[in-house]
Amino acid sequence: MVVQAALGFGEHTTEARQIQTRGTTEISRTIGAFHNDRIVGTTSAHTFQITVPGGAVPLAYVDWVSVLPTHRRRGIPTRMTELQLADFHDRAEAIAGLTATESSI
Ligand SMILES: CC(C)(COP(=O)(O)OP(=O)(O)OC[C@H]1O[C@@H](n2cnc3c(N)ncnc32)[C@H](O)[C@@H]1OP(=O)(O)O)[C@@H](O)C(=O)NCCC(=O)NCCS
Numbered sequence: 001m002v003v004q005a006a007l008g009f010g011e012h013t014t015e016a017r018q019i020q021t022r023g024t025t026e027i028s029r030t031i032g033a034f035h036n037d038r039i040v041g042t043t044s045a046h047t048f049q050i051t052v053p054g055g056a057v058p059l060a061y062v063d064w065v066s067v068l069p070t071h072r073r074r075g076i077p078t079r080m081t082e083l084q085l086a087d088f089h090d091r092a093e094a095i096a097g098l099t100a101t102e103s104s105i
Pocket of ligand 1: 008009010064065066067068071072073074075076077078098099100101102104105
């Protein structure tokens with residue numbers, strides 16, 4: 001998953017980077033889109049809190065949204081996001097956040 005996500009971002013990855021990413025990835029919050037036996041899309045989320053007036057509330061921080069260039073423009077992120085939002089709802093997380101790599105996203 002880590003290698004496919006890096007490919008989706010057009011990044012070169014190293015073993016050290018893969019180890020670091022695995023160490024910070026919550027597997028139970030990670031979704032892969034498969035074509036045959038190959039991962040072609042990824043998304044994940046981290047468990048965070050955000051401070052709001054009155055206290056802190058859970059925040060789902062979305063990360064690693066990627067689709068391989070060969071499989072873009074087919075709605076794969078839309079489907080993965082639907083699953084992800086249902087999961088956030090089940091976890092009683094009312095807020096999700098994302099740092100977008102492109103302003104248009
Ligand atoms: C961003 C990315 C995941 C989109 O994948 P995709 O398969 O093209 O997405 P979809 O076909 O499901 O498109 C979903 C919607 O997002 C929009 N979209 C896709 N790429 C976009 C972009 N670069 N900028 C703005 N909108 C974009 C589409 O127009 C579509 O909206 P529509 O249904 O109203 O037309 C893919 O281009 C990618 O992996 N990019 C490199 C990694 C990256 O930047 N990830 C995002 C991290 S914030």
